[in-house]
Amino acid sequence: MMPLAIDGGAPTRRLPWPAWPPPATPEQRALVMSVVDSGHWGATSGSLCERLATAFAARHGARHGVVLANGTLALFIALRAAGVGAGDEVVIPSYTFVACATAVLLLGARPVIADVDDEHLHLTAATVEPALSGRTRAVMPVHLAGSPAPMNDLAALAAERGLATIEDAAQAHGAAYRGRPVGSLGSAGTFSFQASKAMTAGEGGLIVTDDDDLAARAWSACNVGRARGGAWYHHADVGWNLRMTELQAALLLPWLDRVDDEVAEREAVARKVERGLAAWGGPVRVVPDPRGTSTNSRHLLMLRGSAAVRWNRDWIIAALDAEGVPVDSGYPPLGSVPALDGRATALPAPATEAAAATVLWLRQPQLMAGPEGAADIVQAVRRVFGDRRARSDPRTVIR
Numbered sequence: 448m449m450p451l452a453i454d455g456g457a458p459t460r461r462l463p464w465p466a467w468p469p470p471a472t473p474e475q476r477a478l479v480m481s482v483v484d485s486g487h488w489g490a491t492s493g494s495l496c497e498r499l500a501t502a503f504a505a506r507h508g509a510r511h512g513v514v515l516a517n518g519t520l521a522l523f524i525a526l527r528a529a530g531v532g533a534g535d536e537v538v539i540p541s542y543t544f545v546a547c548a549t550a551v552l553l554l555g556a557r558p559v560i561a562d563v564d565d566e567h568l569h570l571t572a573a574t575v576e577p578a579l580s581g582r583t584r585a586v587m588p589v590h591l592a593g594s595p596a597p598m599n600d601l602a603a604l605a606a607e608r609g610l611a612t613i614e615d616a617a618q619a620h621g622a623a624y625r626g627r628p629v630g631s632l633g634s635a636g637t638f639s640f641q642a643s644k645a646m647t648a649g650e651g652g653l654i655v656t657d658d659d660d661l662a663a664r665a666w667s668a669c670n671v672g673r674a675r676g677g678a679w680y681h682h683a684d685v686g687w688n689l690r691m692t693e694l695q696a697a698l699l700l701p702w703l704d705r706v707d708d709e710v711a712e713r714e715a716v717a718r719k720v721e722r723g724l725a726a727w728g729g730p731v732r733v734v735p736d737p738r739g740t741s742t743n744s745r746h747l748l749m750l751r752g753s754a755a756v757r758w759n760r761d762w763i764i765a766a767l768d769a770e771g772v773p774v775d776s777g778y779p780p781l782g783s784v785p786a787l788d789g790r791a792t793a794l795p796a797p798a799t800e801a802a803a804a805t806v807l808w809l810r811q812p813q814l815m816a817g818p819e820g821a822a823d824i825v826q827a828v829r830r831v832f833g834d835r836r837a838r839s840d841p842r843t844v845i846r
């Protein structure tokens with residue numbers, strides 16, 4: 448057998464992966480320059496932020512959109528507009544980004560961290576149920592990696608208990624569940640345009656909702672407590688300046704026209720990797736989608752090693768990196784994050800602990816390198832996971 452790249456052999460892939468973000472298109476350049484030349488750099492005089500809010504909401508099946516500075520604040524403002532306040536509890540998943548918890552803390556509310564299901568790594572009605580108390584006000588399903596959370600059961604549970612459902616779709620631009628776009632399945636949905644996300648302007652956030660009052664409260668909170676169309680110095684409510692700039696909207700508006708093509712491009716690569724790993728029959732597979740998934744937007748591709756094996760993760764990550772296929776080790780269980788110590792309630796999370804020990808992520812640009820990129824991923828995974836050193840327990844026998 449050929450030596451691995453980590454041992455000095457030839458790497459599986461020498462070509463660089465596509466850059467992220469992709470180079471600005473002529474449409475983006477033209478629109479950005481038109482903003483620069485107009486002098487209307489802010490949304491108080493320009494119109495692109497409003498156009499983006501409307502078009503993005505329409506694409507995601509919702510009646511209203513509110514643009515703002517980032518995805519963390521989108522969660523904070525959506526929760527607040529849904530009526531969450533100090534002393535309330537919000538149920539969030541344990542396998543997610545820390546912002547889900549810190550957005551709740553901004554309200555003076557308490558994050559209650561529930562486990563995810565072992566197979567798809569989502570909140571489910573069954574994992575949320577034990578986290579509910581008399582103080583629970585909202586549930587925050589996260590459409591992790593572009594995979595829609597099982598919203599039917601979650602929305603039913605929320606309706607039964609009178610809870611708001613705020614969908615964190617920061618990783619799921621263009622994803623759909625049972626034929627409906629994510630973001631429009633709960634009380635409100637939030638998106639991020641931070642630099643690593645599937646649509647980006649460096650930073651940015653957006654809330655979508657069908658609820659007229661929630662939309663009005665969210666808009667007001669981002670616009671110093673003004674009412675839409677109201678007097679400039681009339682502040683009926685407490686709010687802040689959380690606005691997005693017109694320059695950001697100019698980068699994002701043209702992107703909306705190509706987001707579906709990019710999702711399809713990544714989906715094709717994800718399927719090819721999935722089939723390649725299945726054909727190999729080794730101890731690694733792609734984390735599957737829950738029933739009801741119409742479109743996984745493939746922000747990340749999560750690979751999972753068999754739970755029967757104790758993996759030597761540091762070596763695997765180094766060996767894949769040497770092969771030219773870098774992977775990310777992913778989230779630690781949220782309940783173990785030091786910043787949340789004493790500030791959040793963490794339920795036991797065995798499924799999250801298992802995921803943290805077995806799941807690796809491929810990043811979105813690696814899913815945009817076509818069939819050759821997919822073949823390189825499969826080849827590198829086979830080489831590295833097929834090596835004895837991938838396992839920390841040499842007595843486990845795999846093929």
Ligand SMILES: *Cc1c(COP(=O)(O)O)cnc(C)c1O
Pocket residue numbers: 517518519520543544546547589615617618639640641651652
């Ligand atoms: C990126 C992200 C956020 C936060 O968005 P920012 O724009 O970076 O504030 C929240 N939740 C999830 C799941 C994310 O991936």
